[in-house]
Amino acid sequence: MTQNTPRTTDDATWWRSAVVYQVYVRSFADANGDGIGDLRGITQRLPYLRDLGVDALWLTPFYTSPQIDGGYDVADYRDVDPIFGNLDDFDTMIGQAHSLGLRVIVDLVPNHTSSAHPWFTAALAAGPGSAERERYLFRDGRGADGELPPNDWESIFGGPAWTRVADGQWYLHLFDPAQPDLNWRHPEVRAEFEEILRFWLDRGVDGFRIDVAHGMIKEEGLPDVGFGMLIDGRRQSSMLGSGRLPYFDQDEVHDIYRAWRPILDSYPGGRMAVAEAWAETPQRLARYIGPDELQQAFSFDFLDATWEAGSFRKVIDTALAEATIVGAPTTWVLSNHDKQRHVTRYGDGEVGLRRARAAALLMLALPGCTYLYQGEELGLPEVLDLPDELRQDPSFLRTGESRDGCRVPLPWEGTEPPYGFGPAGCDKSWLPAPASWAQLSVAAQTGVAGSTLELYRSALRIRRAHPGLAGSDDPVRWLDAAPGVLAFSRRATPDAPELVCVVNISAAPAPVGGYGPVLLASAPPTEVDGEIALPVDAAAWFERE
Structure with missing residues (x-):
């Protein structure tokens, strides 16, 4: 194996053509043997990412959390959950990453907190009309006794987006009831997150992936959508990316990012942010990007393209045209922690793997920034046969749909699960890996000509060195x-x-x-x-x- 040489880390525009590797923290590497990935496990495996040839890693949430939604329910934004380690482990990890020429992006979850967050517990204790409740979206219900939700909004995870508390009021949660939505028209909320940004920037993070970046502002008056599962059998979430909902992509959300950009720019070294945003038109999505807002927004159309030449051509042309308009690079992605792995989307088995390998070369040859999801460089398929009792995705209980199959821990080495996920002799992993993954492990593919891992390593080496691929705007x-x-x-x-x-x-x-x-x-x-x-x-x- 030829080791890929890291880029230098003093380029303020590094993100324009970077390859970013998404680390799903609980499934990447387990250092302490409890079956859950952690920060020390990431630190131990950083040389693997350097040798793969990526420029940065993006960490999913590792903050203090009840872990109802894989850490996207945050109880303390300034600390590390004990299952992942502590702040010293984080500092060691980011220091080691920087020494290897790798940048670190962390997930920021600003739309909602955990119901275990001190603000929310204070809101429940304070009661209706209190200042504490103003940080969230509490409302009286409809009906003679307020027994009906305030409006017809639906949770992305299925069911109503409102939960009633003991005193009769309802609170909004666009995701799980354990994830109450914040009131982003409250100045205290805005000030708190500006300080959270500074806290992690001071610790050396190079950027943020903004979760639900389109969701913080809700339309004034919280009007009904007018359709939904209880009205006409359509899920409101089906409108993501194709229509406007009163709780997503409101114009006022851009005021938040215009306040965040000067904070990012005040730190050296090209600190950046990428939006996980859905909008009804390319023009509206492009509004999240610019010299006074965020540097990037994910191109989910590429992730959703079907295995047809016309589908890919249309998505590529549209994305490149948008990039020209806003003067920012396109951001490409084939898989992530919320989406079925593309080996399986493209047909599964040998057919799916052939197509996934081809799609990787297509994506890596395009100008702009690329995000890889951990395990795609191994050709991992979706695990479709997980026992129901082991699934932990909160949406599974409400809709029967589960994202757990793309979150199974990585196979590193050996012939038996969990394939070196933890320390020697450890047989634990929070989700079980299938027996077929022995041939897909890092060790099984390293140095093997034609393996998917070596294909990625070669592609990333060429992408970095070849003058035809080096530019973000060519x-x-x-x-x-x-x-x-x-x-x-x-x-x-x-x-x-x-x-x-x-x-x-x-x-x-x-x-x-x-x-x-x-x-x-x-x-x-x-x-x-x-x-x-x-x-x-x-x-x-x-x-x-």
């Missing part, structure tokens, strides 16, 4: 290709070598003889009827002068 030039085949080139300067990416999504091998020498391929080109051809469900990078 244009994509589409090339003529057969139906079902995507082909484009990138060239930084007229005298630099050109990199050509070809992806065959058609039903037959695609001729590629005119593109030059192969730099990397998800499946090797072969000779068909005297011509060099790329197999079905494969991608390759070529170099030509």
